[in-house]
Amino acid sequence: MKIFYWSPFLSDIATINAVLNSVNSLLKYDKNKKYDPYIIDAVGEWEKKISSLNNIKVKKLYSKNNYLSLPRGGFLKSRFSQLIIFFVSFVRLKKLISKEEPDYLVAHLIISLPLLLFRIFKFKTKLIIRISGTPKLNFFRKFFWKICSKTVFKITCPTTSSFETLKKLNIFDNNKLEILYDPIIIVKEIKNKKNVKLDENLKNNEFVISIGRLTKQKNFQLLIKAFSKINKKFPNLKLVIIGEGEERKNLEKLITNFNLNHKIYLLGYKPNVFNYLNKAKCFISSSLYEDPGFVLLEAGYLNKSVFAANSGTGPSEILDKEERGFLYKNNDYENLIQKFFTYMNLDELEIKKKKIKLKKFSKKFTIFSHYKTLKKILS
Numbered sequence: 175m176k177i178f179y180w181s182p183f184l185s186d187i188a189t190i191n192a193v194l195n196s197v198n199s200l201l202k203y204d205k206n207k208k209y210d211p212y213i214i215d216a217v218g219e220w221e222k223k224i225s226s227l228n229n230i231k232v233k234k235l236y237s238k239n240n241y242l243s244l245p246r247g248g249f250l251k252s253r254f255s256q257l258i259i260f261f262v263s264f265v266r267l268k269k270l271i272s273k274e275e276p277d278y279l280v281a282h283l284i285i286s287l288p289l290l291l292f293r294i295f296k297f298k299t300k301l302i303i304r305i306s307g308t309p310k311l312n313f314f315r316k317f318f319w320k321i322c323s324k325t326v327f328k329i330t331c332p333t334t335s336s337f338e339t340l341k342k343l344n345i346f347d348n349n350k351l352e353i354l355y356d357p358i359i360i361v362k363e364i365k366n367k368k369n370v371k372l373d374e375n376l377k378n379n380e381f382v383i384s385i386g387r388l389t390k391q392k393n394f395q396l397l398i399k400a401f402s403k404i405n406k407k408f409p410n411l412k413l414v415i416i417g418e419g420e421e422r423k424n425l426e427k428l429i430t431n432f433n434l435n436h437k438i439y440l441l442g443y444k445p446n447v448f449n450y451l452n453k454a455k456c457f458i459s460s461s462l463y464e465d466p467g468f469v470l471l472e473a474g475y476l477n478k479s480v481f482a483a484n485s486g487t488g489p490s491e492i493l494d495k496e497e498r499g500f501l502y503k504n505n506d507y508e509n510l511i512q513k514f515f516t517y518m519n520l521d522e523l524e525i526k527k528k529k530i531k532l533k534k535f536s537k538k539f540t541i542f543s544h545y546k547t548l549k550k551i552l553s
Contacts, residue, residue: 181282195357300327330354357544388419397460474532
């Protein structure tokens with residue numbers, strides 16, 4: 175059974191690993207070699223990612239790698255690059271599907287292209303649309319999805335909240351909707367990476383951590399403002415932020431204004447975050463929205479207390495009305511401060527109960543659990 179994955183990207187985002195882990199779940203657990211997965215490389219975006227992964231097969235749509243020449247950085251440039259990928263890949267993807275006739279095409283990103291192709295042309299291939307987050311649909315996008323909905327075989331959702339949102343939108347038949355948790359947790363990898371030594375100034379565990387791209391959506395300005403007050407009550411505490419992005423200069427300026435250059439560390443991108451998570455006191459997400467929120471689950475698997483905004487998206491579901499962590503009012507740094515102070519004064523047994531519940535929930539996101547559900551969908 176031939177399965178093609180379509181997921182063109184412009185920068186390092188969590189969806190990339192979700193695609194790789196989904197492919198690897200089929201390769202690892204399909205003992206009868208029933209599934210034959212490939213990743214489609216549209217313009218060269220996957221070339222470096224999979225160059226060291228000899229077991230993953232690729233279908234290239236290009237003769238010359240133009241990925242690095244695409245505009246990036248900011249909403250308009252990103253949208254322009256997505257349009258370029260759309261138009262240069264239109265005929266190429268159509269020819270590939272017609273020639274190879276894969277059993278399934280699983281589309282994660284720039285899903286408008288496969289939706290349109292399957293609406294215009296008749297393929298033997300079945301189209302699976304992967305919703306990577308809670309969809310935000312304007313009138314045109316909703317109309318476009320609606321007219322293309324009949325050619326879609328399945329729509330997989332990463333959370334119950336995204337599943338329920340799509341049901342209410344009434345775009346697709348309900349029997350086409352499936353919940354498929356992302357393959358986030360790789361147990362062996364976490365075990366191997368969590369004990370790697372940290373810098374000397376972080377080895378005493380007196381730091382809280384946040385991880386994500388330095389973008390407005392991740393809302394790190396709120397976290398820095400909150401920490402400026404938290405640090406007054408807990409002066410030995412430090413804040414570590416891992417990630418890179420266009421908001422770096424603004425965040426550096428804010429840290430300087432609060433005179434916290436020796437208390438807040440912007441460490442940039444790190445290929446291994448598990449050693450930092452493992453040694454941190456707790457994990458705090460300041461994002462305005464996430465779906466589902468991969469790093470919350472990784473932190474939970476490592477037995478960390480987790481804070482997140484009650485945005486009605488993935489984190490709200492993951493932390494389950496604070497049964498599995500701490501939720502604060504969305505975009506409200508004063509409420510985050512209050513929740514943190516509550517946590518610092520909370521009975522250790524109550525904290526442990528939340529940690530146990532979150533770790534148990536995070537196990538739904540292992541690559542084996544993903545494989546079992548995906549296998550049912552493909553059957």
